Amino acid sequence: MIREDGRKNDQIRPIKIQRGFIGTAEGSVLIEAGNTRVICTASIEEKVPLFLKDTNQGWITAEYSMLPRSTVERTPRDITRGRAAGRSHEIQRLIGRALRSVVDLSAIGERTIWIDCDVIQADGGTRTTAINGSLIALAEALQFMRKQGLIDLLPLNRLVAAISIGIVEEEELLDLDFREDSSAEVDMNLVMTSSGEIVEIQGTAEKKPFSRETLERLMILGEKGIKEILQIQKEALIDIWER
Amino acid sequence: MIREDGRKNDQIRPIKIQRGFIGTAEGSVLIEAGNTRVICTASIEEKVPLFLKDTNQGWITAEYSMLPRSTVERTPRDITRGRAAGRSHEIQRLIGRALRSVVDLSAIGERTIWIDCDVIQADGGTRTTAINGSLIALAEALQFMRKQGLIDLLPLNRLVAAISIGIVEEEELLDLDFREDSSAEVDMNLVMTSSGEIVEIQGTAEKKPFSRETLERLMILGEKGIKEILQIQKEALIDIWER
Amino acid sequence: MIREDGRKNDQIRPIKIQRGFIGTAEGSVLIEAGNTRVICTASIEEKVPLFLKDTNQGWITAEYSMLPRSTVERTPRDITRGRAAGRSHEIQRLIGRALRSVVDLSAIGERTIWIDCDVIQADGGTRTTAINGSLIALAEALQFMRKQGLIDLLPLNRLVAAISIGIVEEEELLDLDFREDSSAEVDMNLVMTSSGEIVEIQGTAEKKPFSRETLERLMILGEKGIKEILQIQKEALIDIWER
């Protein structure tokens, strides 16, 4: 099988990162992975959810949505249908967990950092791209807090990146685009930190269950992609994060 | 009074137009007026609302929304609050009327063109900027239909543009930014076509009613702005619209 | 063209005002303009919206709705459809602005006056009739406050009235009924005070844009109607408002 855009099976799509994309936000980015494009912003709110009240700890939460015409066919807005898609709920919980795993929440005080991921163009991998971009917006917001004197050190322990892996027509592919994703037999998302540890692994076989050996090979493929993305994030954050 | 960005009272903000901004849509644009930035897309749907069934006529309808962090303080999403803001309803009806006034709906067949205006950064004049950008996205979508052979001629009779005018601290200003708009005594929006006719006039005096003479002067100011925007639209559509 | 009810083009419909229509409310009226009939009530609440907290200022806000069978065909209730019509949002914001423009909000203390306009029979001009009736209900409520000793003087600076004007089959008409409104080429609403100033002007050309000269003529027609309505309001409020 030759991939539509000529990529090798183990090759990720080109990633572009435009920092400070939204002038009104404490942190923001337009991130592009191939034709998938997501605006991520980070907003600082001076309060925490009820369950963290008086714990001296902060929180990071995420919202994820798609513009109606990010998809090839126009998708009605959530508000028109009266509710957010179940899929959106799943994704925003994933983004929140990924980011919280690399931040020292006790260091940001009783504040909530709201991450908003709005997909403006969708071609597969919107959730992984949202995570990869959110990290940038989050880092900017933390840097903003440091400059404001709200915190002394950047409470960002590691970087975190995400990638999809899948099996399409029996070939194991890295970073699936929409067409590949739609016909995948196995679909996997991997979130890992810059210390080489797993934050999240989600592997699903809608069409065909897969063996332990296959899982092993997909993990190796995924780790390769994660490392490349972490390198791109590192370069994009050169002024903020120095490890 | 000196305007924050140094503009003269009768000067519009610089407008930037990035056509084809969303690769998935039949028409799309990122339009910027100063710090106000809106993504507009146009989507063609092969059916019409019930009331136009079997009339051989098409329809244009618009939706308008703001990303949560387009504003200086993060605004919760419509879906979180359970309903679209009344203000959004008002604006999307306005956009629809403006565009329908310059298109020959009987020439596009039983199709609906959906306009989506998503404000990614808000600094006043989001509704007028949305109209100005929507026209570009609409023209692209009509051009797309022509290239597809769905229509022979471009059913765009005229161009249409919008601008705000207002009175702030007793000075009559063109194209108000957010700060100006927030303290305006009189706030007016004007939508006019390239044939010099009025499509919509909305003038509101929240703080202080105004005289007929004031209305007259504000109209003249508005017309000046409209003409400049129409010229910018014309240049942006040089390959599509030749009148 | 001869108007269905035999009126001249520049003639308003007969207006009937029944004050104190709802015994439970501080102010109330049944207002009729031809076959359009609206119940307006004014309710005093001893608190203000958040943004006015501790400002020593009051607020006036309006809600507008139509009984299901006010229309020729029964219209489902908002609650059945799950949301208020966009049109209702637009109208209630308009009513609120109109009334606030003639009241000294700093004189009523930290109170909210709720205006409820419920259309019981609809034949065009429901929003203008709602404004015209709301003023009466509002005046009654302010008078109630004076009698209660909550305020010394009536903080009503001027009266305010509203009228529609439009172009139907190329004729310029005052005070359109439903049939006329449905086929209007240009539709305009004008809200003016008893000092001859404009509070709101909304002119829309769905079918055909109009020239500056047409706007001028429609304004003159509108002002004629406004003056007649102001006179009727004045007589209805003879015991309350003496200017």
Place this chain on the structure above:
Amino acid sequence: MIREDGRKNDQIRPIKIQRGFIGTAEGSVLIEAGNTRVICTASIEEKVPLFLKDTNQGWITAEYSMLPRSTVERTPRDITRGRAAGRSHEIQRLIGRALRSVVDLSAIGERTIWIDCDVIQADGGTRTTAINGSLIALAEALQFMRKQGLIDLLPLNRLVAAISIGIVEEEELLDLDFREDSSAEVDMNLVMTSSGEIVEIQGTAEKKPFSRETLERLMILGEKGIKEILQIQKEALIDIWER
């Protein structure tokens, strides 16, 4: 105990019936029982609910709502709270059942008659007053159908009326007003036909259960009221219903 309005314990409030109150509806009435006032309309729709499709039978359904300022304190609209009150659901089901019990549904064809009861002023007994008025609006709508030639005979077998009875401070009262209702130990609603039969009986003891003997006495009191209301309805429908 002396009742606030001087009525004897077994006396109903004065009832006023203004027929044809809403010009747009097939049947309509403004009914007043003391200070309780309800607008009832009847609307004919040329279709039936799914479960009656192709059965050659019609349906009668009711909706009940209160204007915000029908109550002494303003009550927020259903649409503001996002749902109809549970109480409203209960009442509209009751109204529907009462009316269906006296109409031959097989004689009206596959049509739905929508009854809308909108309380404009509330002083207790709104549900019974709504039933009493609905019967009038319904009769008008059936008469309308007869005049249109849709039916030959009036498919109204009997009249139906409703009244409340209750125990307040150990006294058994007929037709409770709001103040009495609020402090009632036992609260009962009775719906009966002009043939002296029971359509609905609802007796509730929130504060204190009651004996079989008490039930018996309350029933007798209720029947007295029902008979008086039926007589008033009969007179109001003199031109339509002759039995």
Place this chain on the structure above:
Amino acid sequence: MIREDGRKNDQIRPIKIQRGFIGTAEGSVLIEAGNTRVICTASIEEKVPLFLKDTNQGWITAEYSMLPRSTVERTPRDITRGRAAGRSHEIQRLIGRALRSVVDLSAIGERTIWIDCDVIQADGGTRTTAINGSLIALAEALQFMRKQGLIDLLPLNRLVAAISIGIVEEEELLDLDFREDSSAEVDMNLVMTSSGEIVEIQGTAEKKPFSRETLERLMILGEKGIKEILQIQKEALIDIWER
């Protein structure tokens, strides 16, 4: 007529009570009446609704719902349809009133006891079965409070039970199952206490109004059923309630 399950007309269905059915709740029961099965739980919350704040009095409130497949045809969940059925509202208000009538609310302190009735299998009489089971769950919760030392005595004055009675094919039946209920000409629910007094009586004639004599006979039938159920409750609560 012979009843499907061979019961005599005046015979109730066998009742099974499984106490402590849900280990997490302060009170709980699985109650079965023939094929109707309901899980009832009682939960103690350390606060009261606003209207009871600082009155030193408690409250009992109920919620009622049906599992989607409790019915012969699967019924969509409330949340899918976006609102609770009107019928559910009616029933949960009924359950609350029934229970409150036998508890001394001033003895439980400022606490709310939440009753949840979830029908897992529905074959008619779900509301009466819910009441009968709720009493058991409530008694368990009150006993729990006594054991916790929150109250000294069991503030349960009497027991309360409910039963349905109806007329099907002109026969007067006790405790209708779903099939009987669906074709009933008269449908009645009776709630009575162990002191022989009426808490609630609801009688409805959808198909055919009924006479005072019929009401009398149905009451007698109902009382017979109530007594039998009270006896079953008494035995089930032998360790808690001794009167």
Place this chain on the structure above:
Amino acid sequence: MIREDGRKNDQIRPIKIQRGFIGTAEGSVLIEAGNTRVICTASIEEKVPLFLKDTNQGWITAEYSMLPRSTVERTPRDITRGRAAGRSHEIQRLIGRALRSVVDLSAIGERTIWIDCDVIQADGGTRTTAINGSLIALAEALQFMRKQGLIDLLPLNRLVAAISIGIVEEEELLDLDFREDSSAEVDMNLVMTSSGEIVEIQGTAEKKPFSRETLERLMILGEKGIKEILQIQKEALIDIWER
């Protein structure tokens, strides 16, 4: 660490399966894993979602909910909060995918099998228990279809089971209860078929990312649990599934 219920780290909780628990459903079960108890039903609907129309293929979809008092603290109903929890959406999608992976959807015709999982008592592992129980209900429903002659063979290719694994206080545990789950550093769910293949793997590190080696060990632990559950399912389905 000693587990609260005395289990070894690699020991699953005792599982009880009560087949045919809901008499109204084509397939149903009450499944208990320790103190976690779930009612699962399977309902056959004679239509498919739009995207499968005319494909000759069936569908399996799931809904998941918790009774308010399944939890130690009462949880408000979805309908009260106005929306299903994001968590529920995630879980019902998981259940659907798990079941679809072992059924030949082309063999069941254009039918939808609705799976309803209602948790009546929650003590951790509700989603895995829901999957384990759903398989039983599904098998019953498929058997029902076979008996009805709708299908010839049982289109169930394999069995499917689910289990949770996690790290608590640095110990690797199988089948976490609520207390363990609440304090887990790593939380994993594994869904596997009786042919030893993976359908779903979801591993999350909220508190502390984990290494590849840890993932490996948790997988081995999970597989042990899966095998034991598959054996229990096999015995429960002895009359239906014979492989």
